[in-house]
Amino acid sequence: MLKFVVLANRFWYNIFLKMEENSVIVCENVKFTYQGAETAAVNGVSFSVKRGEFLSVIGHNGSGKSTLARLINGLSEADEGKITVLGMDVNEGKNCIEIRKRVGIVFQNPDNQTVASIVEDDVAFGPENIGVERGEIGERIDWALKSVGMEEYRYATPSRLSGGQKQRIAVAGVLAIKPEIIILDESTAMLDPKGRREVIEVVKRLNKEDGMTVILITHFMDEALLADRTIVMNRGEIVLQGTPEDIFKNGEKLETFNLSLPRISLISNNLRAAGMDVANVLHAKELAEQILKNFDKQGILRGESSKFAEQRAETSHEWDIDIKDLTFTYSKKSPFAANALKGVDLHIDDGEFFGIIGHTGSGKSTLIQHLNALIKLPQAQRKFRKKRVKNGLPQPVYPAISVGQFNLADKKCDFKALRASVGLVFQYPEYQLFAETVFQDVAFGLKNFKKGLSQTEIELAVKSSIEIVGLDYEEIKDKSPFDLSGGQKRRVAIAGVIVTKPNVLILDEPAAGLDPKGKNEIMELLHKIHKEWCKTVIIVSHDMDEVAENCSSVAVLSEGKVFACDSPSRLFRRAKELSALGLDVPLTAKLSALLSENGIVINSDCTVNGFSEKVIEVFEGGVNA
8 A cells, every 4th residue: 555655646746747847937835925914915826837838817906916926036035835937946045046037027117127227228237137248238129129119219218208118118128138938017008009019929929939938917808818828816816727718708707706808708798698699709800700690690781780879968168178289398408309299289178088099109198297287388487488589480389278267378377276176197196105194195185285174174075085986994094005905006096186176187097007897997986076076087098998988089199299089989990090000999999890891880889888789789670680
């Protein structure tokens, strides 16, 4: 009996050794708890990654994805268990430097990876530190910057680049090391659709052609589908793993782990509920083919379908926003001068839920910073003097902005009152936090903008603001904002802006980096605010589906100018033009285009429910029946 047990143990041990030989990463019962936390961030995780494998990791915010990436790279040390990377034990300190030479990690926030004042120096930092020869470093800089489409910014200053441009530079810096393993931790979250495609294509090419092992942590389902295998994490544990197709076809199970279904699954579910024979597919072309088969079975003629009539709410125009000939240059009259805005003309009606889209560096963030005078117009500057014009020459044209009753070109404008009425939430809202407690942080703006409030009034306003964003006031009011999770920090930052109840609320990428459920919750929150008391909501976003689902009108910025401004349903029909600008169109617009090519025209509002309703209307006996 003893002999049998020994042989059996040896058998399984040999299998494990063989698995380990074929794997570049092996995690065995890994546990990690952050200091002061009550629960483990990573709890008993075991898995392996084969050489040359493309692995995607998905999960809700706080599920342990980023912590796992830091443990693999040796940036954090596991409390229990063992992690072996390329045959080296990560917990042995002497191995960490060698592991980091061969395992590159790109973080979600590019500011955490920027080390130099010039782009090429930043990209060269990694190769220089691992001893690459100077001649080859130059070649690697050229290749890495070209790979992410940033060659023209080689001599730029990273701090003067947009968030998306910084992210590309961060990716280039890791690519220049030419690691054996690359970990992308939500590193495409701040990129425009073209930038996302370019980075993912580079990573795919390195994976297929050079055999680089890739771990992609993402909330974009279309990115996760590109992997060989997908891992789903929930509360620090691996709860599902398999091919992406198997994972995403099991949509109902994903919902139990706080993950929302992909939009294509939601549409499929809607169509099936109406009696259509539609499988749970994962690609737009497949779903379009299935819809067409259903129409053919019903004998539906292929021609014009029912029209979508857009309805606009009545508005008082009390808080209209009008922008004329807005130009702006960063570092004017210096070698680093960069024209961000080149004559923007835009009108936003009072009452809009307005979207602003555009490629990375198109001027979106610069534009919205003008709307509450964080960047003041030249005429509003104290030292401004009109230029003397020679006889016969035309007077110079100065930009003009009005927000409601505020004229932002007037030196006498009450900018403090303006900022109380126009709230701005930055691209990384959690970086707006600074106070010792959540209460103090949220109350800061209220105390500065609305003098004379009693302590009771302040407490009631802060409590209301915190509860509006979905947090428990009593539970978090005395906590340090820096001890909160990423999602909680974002909500507290938003609470600190809405506490003054601004008439206009502007948010720069409010849902970037959040899991699908978190994105939905943020957008539901904004619609609630918009409905109850906020006149106008403006969001900047790279997520075309997010814009289509939520916005009444959308402006497209390109190269510092307004390319177009229209409703989502009309705008997203211009797929070729938007693609040429480095943008994409929502899934529903792609499906509509594929159906249109086959003689079925579905004119919907580009939302999941709107598209589903129009398809079902035709299927059940619309104008084509």
